[in-house]
Amino acid sequence: MIPISKPDIGEDEIRAVEDVLRSGFLVQHEKTKEFEDDFSSYIGTRYGIATSSGTTALMIALEALGIGKGDEVITTAFTFQATTNAILYVGAKPVFADIDPKTFNMDPDSVEKKITENTKAIMPVHLYGQTCDMKRLQEICYDNGLLLVEDAAQAHGAEYDGKKAGSFGDASCFSFYATKNIVTAEGGMILTNSEDAVSNARKIRNHGQSEQYLQELLSYNFRMTDINAALGLVQLRKLDFLNAKRAENAKFFTKELSDIDWLETPFVPDNVIPSWHQYTLKILNGRRDEFLQYMNDNGIGCRVYYPMPVYMQPFYQSIGFKEGLCPIAERVSREVVSIPVGPHLTEDDREKIVETIKGFEK
Ligand SMILES: Cc1ncc(COP(=O)(O)O)c(C=O)c1O
Structure with a gap:
């Protein structure tokens, strides 16, 4: 995995x-x-x-x-x-x-x-x-x-x-x-x-x-x-090096995945350099949960951050917050999935991640 x-x-x-x-x-x-x-x-x-x-x-x-x-x-x-x-x-x-x-x-x-x-x-x-x-x-x-x-x-x-x-x-x-x-x-x-x-x-x-x-x-x-x-x-002494590895992985994924029409790669404004804590895709075909299961079944540890807006958590509902408060956050929480992007990835890992993603709708 x-x-x-x-x-x-x-x-x-x-x-x-x-x-x-x-x-x-x-x-x-x-x-x-x-x-x-x-x-x-x-x-x-x-x-x-x-x-x-x-x-x-x-x-x-x-x-x-x-x-x-x-x-x-x-x-x-x-x-x-x-x-x-x-x-x-x-x-x-x-x-x-x-x-x-x-x-x-x-x-x-x-x-x-x-x-x-x-x-x-x-x-x-x-x-x-x-x-x-x-x-x-x-x-x-x-x-x-x-x-x-x-x-x-x-x-x-x-x-x-x-x-x-x-x-x-x-x-x-x-x-x-x-x-x-x-x-x-x-x-x-x-x-x-x-x-x-x-x-x-x-x-x-x-x-x-x-x-x-x-x-x-x-x-x-x-x-x-x-x-x-x-x-x-x-760790602080290594931070720039570790972030550079994350950025390199992110660049690779964006290059390899941008042409796939059922997903969207991360958007980065011109004046922003992300720390790439997560590399998060939007799955546009309504099959995010299936995709998540498929990736994990194929040995790629993917996660959803976060499956619902905070106010939809049972505790927040119990103190009076209601569904419908932030419609875009509600929609996006059903579309996002993060794939591994950390400095632990080898080149083989990156290839495997891309090939597995491409295999989803074959
Ligand atoms: C956005 C955000 N805020 C706050 C926290 C809380 O940090 P910690 O887990 O160290 O308490 C986290 C991390 O878990 C986080 O991702």
């Missing part, structure tokens, strides 16, 4: 983790600080706050920016539910914008229509590693006095107009979960240029403490460990 993803772990990662284990400093310590500094300067922000996961990074970022009860946060209907769960966890209300059917990302026109007097922030998600229309979204935020919080969990190293995803917002959040472009097993990071946000975020991450045993607010333990950070530091 060619897996949909596989972390690129070598001897350097193993040695780095071993060094931490031997050092005796297992929890948040110097390696975490080093990872925060290196990752934030790679993306292009002043501060990084490493966390236990991408989800906790989102929760901390929202709270650190003062978003909570009574506030509305406009986000995309087409994302992993961690994005919107974080909004609910801080007591705010997620408001779902529909998507652009070509890029799969939040449609700025839909965002504008959803603004009310309670809107406090916009939270774009750079889905599959393709950046959102950041120029329009920044303008909307500026014109309406809104905060911008990027969910960049899938977009390590992606670019828009020559600037990295994660460097546009008042804060941005990354995940280093085991399937992401770089991994720390579990882990996340908030990036920001705001001193206030960073000082709040550090407290929220660590039991509400401003210094040891001085608690100012109620909070959890959301820290990263030095074991995770050591892994992340080695």
Whole structure:
């Protein structure tokens, strides 16, 4: 089976983790600080706050920016539910914008229509590693006095107009979960240029403490460990190389698959360099589920990200969201399927993937 993803772990990662284990400093310590500094300067922000996961990074970022009860946060209907769960966890209300059917990302026109007097922030998600229309979204935020919080969990190293995803917002959040472009097993990071946000975020991450045993607010333990950070530091040094391999695989697939009339290859705007977290096809013949089954039966690990808009999840339905809210996201969720694109693919794997796809309608 060619897996949909596989972390690129070598001897350097193993040695780095071993060094931490031997050092005796297992929890948040110097390696975490080093990872925060290196990752934030790679993306292009002043501060990084490493966390236990991408989800906790989102929760901390929202709270650190003062978003909570009574506030509305406009986000995309087409994302992993961690994005919107974080909004609910801080007591705010997620408001779902529909998507652009070509890029799969939040449609700025839909965002504008959803603004009310309670809107406090916009939270774009750079889905599959393709950046959102950041120029329009920044303008909307500026014109309406809104905060911008990027969910960049899938977009390590992606670019828009020559600037990295994660460097546009008042804060941005990354995940280093085991399937992401770089991994720390579990882990996340908030990036920001705001001193206030960073000082709040550090407290929220660590039991509400401003210094040891001085608690100012109620909070959890959301820290990263030095074991995770050591892994992340080695991975970060490889990120551009790993992304280049993803881009090479994506280019190959687009060249080989563009002529097939029953599918659509990913659309990439001219000013965007994706991180190719996923390579996602649209199956236009109404047979997406059959195609998914066929690919997996033939040894190609394909997945659907995501089989429904978030608000169609049973939990979201139980709190009052209704079908029909974002018709484009609903349609697209029935068409998409992601094929393996990671740096683990060999040339033979790529050929096999293309040949298998071409065999579907024979
Ligand atoms: C778009 C998006 N947001 C948030 C998350 C949450 O990250 P984590 O799994 O590290 O909590 C993920 C990843 O799973 C994601 O893909």
